[in-house]
Amino acid sequence: GIQVEQSPPDLILQEGANSTLRCNFSDSVNNLQWFHQNPWGQLINLFYIPSGTKQNGRLSATTVATERYSLLYISSSQTTDSGVYFCAVRGWRDDKIIFGKGTRLHILP
Amino acid sequence: SAVISQKPSRDICQRGTSLTIQCQVDSQVTMMFWYRQQPGQSLTLIATANQGSEATYESGFVIDKFPISRPNLTFSTLTVSNMSPEDSSIYLCSVQLRGSGTEAFFGQGTRLTVV
Numbered sequence: 082g083i084q085v086e087q088s089p090p091d092l093i094l095q096e097g098a099n100s101t102l103r104c105n106f107s108d109s110v111n112n113l114q115w116f117h118q119n120p121w122g123q124l125i126n127l128f129y130i131p132s133g134t135k136q137n138g139r140l141s142a143t144t145v146a147t148e149r150y151s152l153l154y155i156s157s158s159q160t161t162d163s164g165v166y167f168c169a170v171r172g173w174r175d176d177k178i179i180f181g182k183g184t185r186l187h188i189l190p
Numbered sequence: 191s192a193v194i195s196q197k198p199s200r201d202i203c204q205r206g207t208s209l210t211i212q213c214q215v216d217s218q219v220t221m222m223f224w225y226r227q228q229p230g231q232s233l234t235l236i237a238t239a240n241q242g243s244e245a246t247y248e249s250g251f252v253i254d255k256f257p258i259s260r261p262n263l264t265f266s267t268l269t270v271s272n273m274s275p276e277d278s279s280i281y282l283c284s285v286q287l288r289g290s291g292t293e294a295f296f297g298q299g300t301r302l303t304v305v
Contacts, residue, residue, distance in 0.1 A: 112291075122280050178294050
């Protein structure tokens with residue numbers, strides 16, 4: 082099946098800093114999503130981005146499908162951005178959505 | 191998107207007992223899945239819930255331990271049977287919605303602790 086690798090595994094930043102999270106995947110996909118899991122365990126949909134670039138406020142994402150990677154950018158970090166960010170993909174061969182191991186982000190005040 | 195209601199939101203259970211988790215969606219659903227998230231880990235797919243037929247289980251998960259029902263398009267249950275402390279996890283229901291392509295949406299999860 083498809084392999085999903087996220088980097089870095091952990092990231093500690095001061096409030097106001099910018100960050101880039103990366104997701105590499107091993108095969109072509111028809112779905113790529115970024116999620117934020119808050120401290121209560123809820124998964125928040127950030128982006129549905131199988132290709133191209135999207136922006137939503139301080140967050141943006143780019144997926145280069147031909148090179149099999151996606152980037153999530155967080156600008157002007159706030160403490161509420163802390164949590165785990167997951168990349169998840171779905172390949173063309175079945176309906177399953179596979180998750181990477183996540184990037185744990187700590188924003189210090 | 192849609193409202194995905196998952197019950198209970200949390201529970202503490204005795205080992206050897208079973209817990210049934212419910213997932214109800216207020217929109218038309220094309221696909222429904224159950225995931226497990228062990229402490230500090232990522233999400234692992236347990237099974238695809240198929241309407242009116244047996245669920246499709248992933249490697250490492252069996253029907254006797256995780257029976258799943260999906261009697262209609264918008265409702266499913268996952269039972270965690272004969273629980274042990276190793277079953278302590280967050281269990282999440284995920285759906286794909288008609289008109290939303292392959293985008294996945296998640297319930298708020300059930301945080302299960304087995305003592």
